[in-house]
Amino acid sequence: MISEKMKELTAGSSLIRAMFEEGKKMAAIYGRENVFDFSLGNPSVEPPEEVKEAVIKILNETSPQELHGYPNNSGFEDVRLHLAKQCNKKHGTSYDENNYVLVTGAAAALNIIFKTLLNPGDEVIAFAPYFGEYNNYTSNHGGKIVAVSPDITTFQPNMEEFKAKITPKTKAVIINTPNNPTGVIYSAETLAKMAEILNEKQSEYGTSIYLVSDEPYRELVFGNTEIPFVPDFYDNTFIAYSYSKSLSLPGERIGYVCINTKADDFEQITGALNVANRILGFVNAPTIWQKALLYISDLSVDIGVYEKNRNKVYSMLTELGYEMVEPTGAFYVFPKSLIPDDKAFCNAAKDYNILIVPGSSFGCPGHFRLAYCVDYDTIANSYEGFKKLKERFS
Amino acid sequence: MISEKMKELTAGSSLIRAMFEEGKKMAAIYGRENVFDFSLGNPSVEPPEEVKEAVIKILNETSPQELHGYPNNSGFEDVRLHLAKQCNKKHGTSYDENNYVLVTGAAAALNIIFKTLLNPGDEVIAFAPYFGEYNNYTSNHGGKIVAVSPDITTFQPNMEEFKAKITPKTKAVIINTPNNPTGVIYSAETLAKMAEILNEKQSEYGTSIYLVSDEPYRELVFGNTEIPFVPDFYDNTFIAYSYSKSLSLPGERIGYVCINTKADDFEQITGALNVANRILGFVNAPTIWQKALLYISDLSVDIGVYEKNRNKVYSMLTELGYEMVEPTGAFYVFPKSLIPDDKAFCNAAKDYNILIVPGSSFGCPGHFRLAYCVDYDTIANSYEGFKKLKERFS
Numbered sequence: 001m002i003s004e005k006m007k008e009l010t011a012g013s014s015l016i017r018a019m020f021e022e023g024k025k026m027a028a029i030y031g032r033e034n035v036f037d038f039s040l041g042n043p044s045v046e047p048p049e050e051v052k053e054a055v056i057k058i059l060n061e062t063s064p065q066e067l068h069g070y071p072n073n074s075g076f077e078d079v080r081l082h083l084a085k086q087c088n089k090k091h092g093t094s095y096d097e098n099n100y101v102l103v104t105g106a107a108a109a110l111n112i113i114f115k116t117l118l119n120p121g122d123e124v125i126a127f128a129p130y131f132g133e134y135n136n137y138t139s140n141h142g143g144k145i146v147a148v149s150p151d152i153t154t155f156q157p158n159m160e161e162f163k164a165k166i167t168p169k170t171k172a173v174i175i176n177t178p179n180n181p182t183g184v185i186y187s188a189e190t191l192a193k194m195a196e197i198l199n200e201k202q203s204e205y206g207t208s209i210y211l212v213s214d215e216p217y218r219e220l221v222f223g224n225t226e227i228p229f230v231p232d233f234y235d236n237t238f239i240a241y242s243y244s245k246s247l248s249l250p251g252e253r254i255g256y257v258c259i260n261t262k263a264d265d266f267e268q269i270t271g272a273l274n275v276a277n278r279i280l281g282f283v284n285a286p287t288i289w290q291k292a293l294l295y296i297s298d299l300s301v302d303i304g305v306y307e308k309n310r311n312k313v314y315s316m317l318t319e320l321g322y323e324m325v326e327p328t329g330a331f332y333v334f335p336k337s338l339i340p341d342d343k344a345f346c347n348a349a350k351d352y353n354i355l356i357v358p359g360s361s362f363g364c365p366g367h368f369r370l371a372y373c374v375d376y377d378t379i380a381n382s383y384e385g386f387k388k389l390k391e392r393f394s
Numbered sequence: 395m396i397s398e399k400m401k402e403l404t405a406g407s408s409l410i411r412a413m414f415e416e417g418k419k420m421a422a423i424y425g426r427e428n429v430f431d432f433s434l435g436n437p438s439v440e441p442p443e444e445v446k447e448a449v450i451k452i453l454n455e456t457s458p459q460e461l462h463g464y465p466n467n468s469g470f471e472d473v474r475l476h477l478a479k480q481c482n483k484k485h486g487t488s489y490d491e492n493n494y495v496l497v498t499g500a501a502a503a504l505n506i507i508f509k510t511l512l513n514p515g516d517e518v519i520a521f522a523p524y525f526g527e528y529n530n531y532t533s534n535h536g537g538k539i540v541a542v543s544p545d546i547t548t549f550q551p552n553m554e555e556f557k558a559k560i561t562p563k564t565k566a567v568i569i570n571t572p573n574n575p576t577g578v579i580y581s582a583e584t585l586a587k588m589a590e591i592l593n594e595k596q597s598e599y600g601t602s603i604y605l606v607s608d609e610p611y612r613e614l615v616f617g618n619t620e621i622p623f624v625p626d627f628y629d630n631t632f633i634a635y636s637y638s639k640s641l642s643l644p645g646e647r648i649g650y651v652c653i654n655t656k657a658d659d660f661e662q663i664t665g666a667l668n669v670a671n672r673i674l675g676f677v678n679a680p681t682i683w684q685k686a687l688l689y690i691s692d693l694s695v696d697i698g699v700y701e702k703n704r705n706k707v708y709s710m711l712t713e714l715g716y717e718m719v720e721p722t723g724a725f726y727v728f729p730k731s732l733i734p735d736d737k738a739f740c741n742a743a744k745d746y747n748i749l750i751v752p753g754s755s756f757g758c759p760g761h762f763r764l765a766y767c768v769d770y771d772t773i774a775n776s777y778e779g780f781k782k783l784k785e786r787f788s
Contacts (some may be wrong), residue, residue, distance in 0.1 A: 001511070001565075001601075001602040001604075001658050001659045001662075001663075002510050002511060002659065002662055002663060002666045003509075003510065003511060003512055003513045003516075003535075004513055005513075006509065006510055006666045006669065006670065007662075007666075009666075009669050009673060010662070010665050010666045010669050013669050013672070040464070042463055042464045043459075043463070044459070046458050046459060047458050047462060051458070051462075052453050052454075052458070055449070055453060055682075056450055056453060059446050059449060059450060060446075064440050064441050064445070064446070064642070065437075065438070065440060065642070067645070068441060068445075068642060068643045068644070068645050068646055069436055069437070069642075069644060069645050070434070070436045070644045070645055071645055104498060104647070104675075104676065104677075104680075105675075105677060107672075107675035107676075107677050108675040108676070108677075109675075110675065111674065111675035112675075115397075115400065116396050116397065116400050117395070117396060117397060118397055119397045119398055119399075122397075133672075133673065136673035137673075137675065140534075140673065140674060140675075141397075171395075207395075208395040210395075248458070248459070248462060248463075249462045250462070250463060250464045251461070251462050251463050251464055251465055251678060251680070251681030251682075251684075252462055252680050252681055252682060253498070253676075253677060253678070253679075253680050264395055265395050265396065268395075268396055268401075268404070269395075269396060271404050272396045272400045272401075272403075272404045275400065275403050275404050275407050276400065278407070278501075278527075279403060279527065279530035279531075279534065280505065280534060280674070280675075281498075281499070281501035281502040281503075281504065281505035281506075281531060281534075281674075281676075282498065282501075282502070282647075282675075282676070283498075283499060283501050283502075283647060284645060284647070285647075286498075286645070286646050286647050286680040286683070287645030287646055288449075288645075288646060288682070289680070290645075
């Protein structure tokens with residue numbers, strides 16, 4: 001008796017759940033250390049010690065009614081102002097509490113943004129490969145994803161196709177940099193070009209097209225790579241942020257929406273985001289984590305751990321003859337599968353106790369995603385498996 | 395550039411926000427102690443001390459990756475099993491972890507349930523007066539509320555009209571007992587009669603009709619009043635629960651969906667609830683609060699404080715000549731407004747620094763809601779205002 005749509009969605013999602021269950025079964029049979037589960041983006045680095053200290057301090061020093069009571073749906077004003085000041089210092093903006101809505105993670109952020117923007121039939125452009133949940137986050141609110149096909153040599157967006165796919169129904173464009181699943185970061189040139197195209201199309205159609213920058217991996221950047229600040233390039237920008245990865249708190253659901261002051265209809269949008277947070281049933285982000293941000297919002301986990309893993313995965317797979325774009329951020333790598341059928345390839349990998357996700361789950365077949373947010377030894381010990389896999393398909 | 399629907403919703407919700415802002419302005423002018431703000435259902439009793447102790451214990455004793463990492467979308471299994479055992483002990487059920495999905499509060503619970511159940515155009519029956527957000531929680535997922543008009547002499551549901559309004563498109567019925575805004579509790583007789591009608595209609599139409607029991611006020615019951623356990627009466631029952639009121643934690647967003655084992659398509663539904671939690675962007679309930687439930691889920695705030703307030707409000711207003719059904723639970727009372735136009739009446743109340751909400755916000759004009767989750771003195775000191783209001787309209 002569930003809805004037709006949920007029947008589809010439940011059937012579709014059971015594939016990933018099946019993989020998760022399979023991993024658990026494999027671990028029971030072969031031992032956990034002999035299963036190489038690269039399927040999940042669950043942070044493997046501990047949160048900074050200050051996280052625990054901050055929560056205990058808040059519990060001890062704040063009146064329970066203030067701490068646990070209903071805040072404004074957009075979140076505590078002092079916390080929002082704190083985040084604005086931090087942004088102003090870092091990026092030279094002049095934001096205040098009105099630019100921020102605190103939310104239960106980036107998934108909530110995107111749902112609230114799309115609820116605010118989308119009329120039935122509106123289009124949201126995404127660049128393949130992209131996080132499959134974007135399809136749900138748009139269709140939840142009557143919109144649909146229009147995918148731009150990947151440039152598999154760089155995984156930077158295909159600008160010609162992007163331009164061609166913008167229509168009068170394009171209400172938003174979603175980008176995710178550092179990217180899940182490729183680990184690629186969009187360069188300043190890429191963002192400047194994208195903004196140029198968007199401004200041109202806005203003038204041509206007389207519409208507002210919002211750029212939604214999904215940035216849960218923003219702090220996970222390696223070496224000297226610069227991560228550009230998207231509102232510097234384009235006025236109609238939303239940032240969807242989560243502390244899930246930067247602080248290793250994915251279970252706690254804390255993040256924010258930041259809307260650029262220069263965005264069209266800024267005031268109307270901030271009012272609508274507040275209402276959307278409420279009516280979608282989020283109501284507000286968990287207040288203990290809102291208050292914790294006053295102490296921990298500019299901290300980060302030890303990124304060096306992920307960088308070491310990235311180096312190991314990249315050198316190991318390259319040595320074995322796998323082809324991929326070198327990732328510069330996040331904790332994923334997205335190599336070509338050794339046969340065109342990426343699902344069959346990922347199934348074959350299970351024969352060597354390796355769990356990886358087919359690229360077709362991200363709208364980019366012929367590849368696989370490997371999440372290296374695991375112990376270093378899991379990567380090192382998967383060498384033999386990847387070697388045999390390569391031999392099998394050579 | 396926001397969506398047409400959000401324009402409406404933002405405009406509509408600005409009325410309540412305006413009242414909130416007005417309260418703040420009034421407090422600045424007249425002093426906080428001279429403003430009688432009965433507009434918000436924000437718990438006024440402190441959480442039990444054990445809440446703080448539990449969270450600190452968990453932070454000190456759990457590995458951060460286990461505590462803050464991604465759980466199953468339905469929540470930690472040990473916590474769900476804990477809740478099941480508690481229910482089994484109290485109500486003689488045989489529930490286990492599969493009966494429970496942990497969610498970010500009752501608002502999330504209802505959205506997840508309706509996402510799971512509703513096809514476009516499906517109907518959800520609600521009994522006026524009802525919480526206005528139900529309209530959004532259904533329309534978010536393509537459904538619509540069909541309201542049964544109130545029996546203003548008892549605020550028990552109008553069974554004849556209920557029966558007449560059930561159609562083949564009726565997918566769910568939502569009840570809220572103890573009730574917001576009336577404070578009334580549905581009796582065992584009411585629930586038995588409701589179940590009889592629903593079973594009859596299910597047979598007649600060959601459909602499944604789910605009863606959704608929204609129970610955030612379940613623990614807030616006064617005197618010897620019994621609060622019946624809904625699944626005892628009807629198989630196709632969902633419970634949407636929140637710890638917002640029982641533990642005074644509304645800002646933290648923690649609650650659950652409980653689905654009766656005997657419900658039609660139980661397994662399909664539990665799978666779909668898990669997926670709905672994810673794709674709507676909730677992902678999972680905040681993990682620190684999930685774990686806290688192991689220690690605090692059977693505790694409660696001091697209900698005596700609300701009962702004392704209830705007694706004071708009821709006797710005071712009755713003495714002044716206001717008419718109302720005596721509330722036996724929650725922290726609301728829902729008297730008749732002294733003129734038919736309840737909005738004009740609530741506006742007039744502001745002349746005496748009294749903030750109350752018009753019944754028409756709950757689909758029941760001619761009444762007003764007074765939330766007595768405030769300091770006792772606020773109630774006592776509002777006497778003169780309510781007296782003048784009565785004199786003005788006599």
